[in-house]
Amino acid sequence: RFDVVISAVSITPERQKKAAFVPYFNAGESLLVAAGNPKNIKSLTDLCGQNVGVQTGTIEQTDLQTASSACKKAGKPEIKMVVLQDQTAVIQLLANQRVVATYQDSPVTDYYNKQNPGKFAVGGSVVNAGLEGIVVRKSDTAMFNAVKNAFNKAKSDGTYSQLIQKWGLTNEAISMVDRRTLVA
Incomplete structure (x- = not known):
């Protein structure tokens, strides 16, 4: 306790x-993608059928589950979530090109983007700020x-x-x- x-x-x-x-x-929440955003990912709707990293137990995991259901309802493939306990390990998935994006709190996105110049980019804008x-x-x-x-x-x-x-x-x-x- x-x-x-x-x-x-x-x-x-x-x-x-x-x-x-x-x-x-x-x-808020935001997406971290590879430098240059080669898949042109700007929102969760762009993630249908894609591998996406997220930390377990987060609001972002819940949002991705909702977005994945919306993909399925629209006749598109569901989002393939790779859920890990540790946020650094989630980011490493993107660095190793095992996912096309990671989804996390916006300051975390900004931090990893700033710490790794030329390696990552922010996909889209901040959503669900609070x-x-x-x-x-x-x-x-x-x-x-x-x-x-x-x-x-x-x-x-x-x-x-x-x-x-x-x-x-x-x-x-x-x-x-x-x-x-x-x-x-």
Whole structure:
């Protein structure tokens, strides 16, 4: 058991029924493809019949399953998902040309693209942008308040801004957290 989880957890209505969230980041989802985007992949609809890498248990895996069903319904081949536990291993699939794309949080796409100049490209644009949060048990109000207050302190003293800038994530930064983000 854990008291707190911080790992790019998307805040969804379903998750809010089970846990409290301190929002700390904005992110969406995006595709990473080979340099030059040789398959001209711009959206999930371009992935019908293609091998695509994704990390297990993510929103992106669920989205790919939905897109794969839509492919089948449209009479096209389903998306062939290669699902792995580790995101670095997912990216390695693309580097080794075992998949035509990987699908993950947009900052992860941007990070790997930036770290590997000339090897990868972003396919299409960011979709499903929304808040990601630090997860706390709904019943643990003291922990929630401690995390929220610590985050707000990091924002007000400039630490958050410094980290956001250091990692090139200025588009993903959020403002102060003033309310509890959960569904009662």
